[in-house]
Amino acid sequence: MAGMKEIKARIKSVESTMQITKAMELVATSKLRRAKENVERTRPFYRILGEAISEIIAASSDIESDWLLPRDVKKTLFIVFAGDRGLAGGYNSNVFKVAAELARDTDAVWLPIGKKSLEHMRHKKREIYSDGFEYAADQGVGRMLALGSLVADGYKKGEFDRVVMVYTQFVSMMTQRVVYEELLPLSVCESSASGTMETDCDSVEMLDKIVPDYIGGILYSALCESLASESGARRAAMNSANKNAEEMIGTLMLKYNRARQAVITQEITEIVSGAEAL
Numbered sequence: 001m002a003g004m005k006e007i008k009a010r011i012k013s014v015e016s017t018m019q020i021t022k023a024m025e026l027v028a029t030s031k032l033r034r035a036k037e038n039v040e041r042t043r044p045f046y047r048i049l050g051e052a053i054s055e056i057i058a059a060s061s062d063i064e065s066d067w068l069l070p071r072d073v074k075k076t077l078f079i080v081f082a083g084d085r086g087l088a089g090g091y092n093s094n095v096f097k098v099a100a101e102l103a104r105d106t107d108a109v110w111l112p113i114g115k116k117s118l119e120h121m122r123h124k125k126r127e128i129y130s131d132g133f134e135y136a137a138d139q140g141v142g143r144m145l146a147l148g149s150l151v152a153d154g155y156k157k158g159e160f161d162r163v164v165m166v167y168t169q170f171v172s173m174m175t176q177r178v179v180y181e182e183l184l185p186l187s188v189c190e191s192s193a194s195g196t197m198e199t200d201c202d203s204v205e206m207l208d209k210i211v212p213d214y215i216g217g218i219l220y221s222a223l224c225e226s227l228a229s230e231s232g233a234r235r236a237a238m239n240s241a242n243k244n245a246e247e248m249i250g251t252l253m254l255k256y257n258r259a260r261q262a263v264i265t266q267e268i269t270e271i272v273s274g275a276e277a278l
Helices: 002-059 091-102 115-123 141-156 203-277
Strands: 076-081 108-113 162-170 176-184
Touching: 002 162, 002 203, 076 091, 076 115, 076 141, 076 203, 091 115, 091 162, 091 176, 091 203, 108 115, 141 176, 141 203, 162 203, 176 203
Parallel strands: 076 108, 076 162
Antiparallel strands: 162 176
């Protein structure tokens, strides 16, 4: 009988956990829908700005700008997007693995975005450039534009010679992949530069004005991709947890029924044995 009580308590515990994971799956599904819409709206922004920058450069063949000239890389700034919470499968750990691999054998400074990213950097005792972007879900367009200006100013002052962004790209509801992009120095796609743009001001001055916003736009797009990926990863993880819980409950019910049948059989045997003794 003690075995039956333990199994029943175990079933009740799994059912309680399953209620939580189902609720988390519903919340993640709701957030994913909104995050996916943001991704679709923001993707064209930095692509169009990138094309504009290419046109500016093409319009001036002899342009020399700090944003374009390669440097001897002494220090690299890594901007790492991660989540604010766990329970999202390998979402956070996959980002950290890629970032650590990229930073191997380099003098790196880190700019974490997301609570888990900041906690990871502090735990690893890494040099943090700014900790003012702790919660990814609280960041918006204005904050990312401010971050773009912060990064651009640091690059201009020579605080770092290269800027790399690491984030999770949203591919589909079930698929997300970790990617990285080199933000600075600018890498311009020559095939998109037709050289037909006419400008009234100096190209270098125009780049100085547009590059911080361009970086901010890229960062906001990466933020939207990361938030959508986090919701997708959490939804998949909770869905898997629900399936595992259902299988566990089925296995426990089978054990419970077998234990109950054994008790009934034992009671019948005892009754028969008592009757024969009389």
